[in-house]
Each structure stands twice: as structure tokens, then as C-alpha cells.
Amino acid sequence: MDDMKYEMLTELTSRLEAELLESYLEANGVDVELFQESVGQNAFPVTNESLGLVQVFVPKEKMKEAKSLLLLFTKA
16 A cells, blocks of 8 residues: 555545635645545435545645645635
């Protein structure tokens, strides 16, 4: 598992919020990968169950920067 290049930054219950965070982080130089179970994304538009969770991953070497940016993002 140490070969993984990305780490999970956070989990969000809204795909829209995850995409906004993705745009914000990428605008600040942090690459982002979003992961959501396809069942939760397509078949059942849930927002607060495990199927609706969107995981936000960033490169390990950018984690500290991403955490700082996430803190600013959540305060806005």
C-alpha cells in the first residue's frame, strides 16, 4: 500500500460540493481524483448514506497543502 500515490483528503455527501472542492484545489495547483460508487452516483441520488459519499483524493506530496486549502474552503 505504500506504493499508492494518492491519499484520501476527505469524504463529502454531495457530488456538487466535491466537484466545487475539486475545482478549488486544482485552481490552487493540487491534482484531485474523485471516487464515488457508481450505484450512489447514478441509480440512487442519495446525499447522506454510504452510497452517496464522494471520496476526494490528492497526491501524497500535496496533502499538507490540500488540508490547508480544505480548511479555507470549509470556512468560505
